[in-house]
Amino acid sequence: MRPLPLMLFAAGFGTRMGALTQNRPKPLIEVGGKPLIDHALAMARSAGVAKIVVNLHYLGPQIAAHLHGSDIQLSWETEQILETGGGLRAALPLLGVGPVMTLNTDAVWSGQNPLTQLLAAWDPAKMDALLLLLPCDKALGHTGHGDFLLDPDGRISRANGADAPVYLGAQILKTESLSAISEPVFSLNRLWDISIANNRAFGLIHQGGWCDVGRPEGIALAESLDV
Known part of the structure; x- marks a missing residue:
């Protein structure tokens, strides 16, 4: 399947990183000598993605300067952070009409390219959403419970176990x-709930490793991945 436009989420405050994000946005935190956002961009390029949009708010000019000279388009959230749902909606004029891929910039991956996996499994005839998942015990750096259950056909439902x-x-x-959705600021959980209610939300298990780099200790964990 031809790669879809990609939204990279990079607007957050990164508060879980503590002092590390006091003067630097989380997407520019380095893992293995490379900023997190560059890890995400490398996967996008490897998957053949041609159109990439990055949303910006907290210390956004630093990320804009880092991306200067590239063909990446910027979606500025100047007045307030719009969260994932509001941020994606605000970026639609840049992304264009039709399905889009989204990728958080605070994780490091190993194994198969996550975007390639999603594109290979995407079936617009029956899907409105396709989320990449991993068993809780294999999700490095993740705290808390799991998010979704998978039925035998791959449809997801909410879980908290x-x-x-x-x-x-x-x-x-x-x-x-x-x-x-009328609110300007909202999470993509709202969109997932609509898709789940319509039996058109699906999940896919990632074929590889993954590490959340939302906290300082996640840096060393991510560097232990075989990337």
Whole structure:
């Protein structure tokens, strides 16, 4: 399948990183000598993604300067952070019409390219959402319970148990339902709930490793991955 446009989420305050993000945005924190956002961009390029949009708010000019000279488009959230749902909706004029991929920039991956996996499994005839997941005990740096249950056909439902798979921050979404949400600031959980209610939300288990780099201790964990 031809790669879809990609939204990289990079607007957050990174508060879980403590002093590390006092003067530097989390996407520019280095893992293995390379900023987190560059890890994400390398996967996008490897998957053949041509259109990439990055949303910016906290210390956004630093990320803009880092990306200067590239073909990446910037979606500025100047007045307030719009969260994942509001941020994606605000970026739609840059992303264009149709399904999009989204990827968080605070994780490091090993194994198969997550975007390639999603594209290979995406079936727009039956799916409005396809989320990449990993069993909770294999999700390095993750704290708390799992997020979703998978039925035999791959459809997801909400879960809150230690054994449930964890959402890894990579997905493909149809975006039409975003227009039905009136609030300017909202999470993509709202869109997932709509897709789940319509039996059109699916999950896919990542074929490889993953580490959340949301906290300082996640840096060393991520560097232990065979990337």
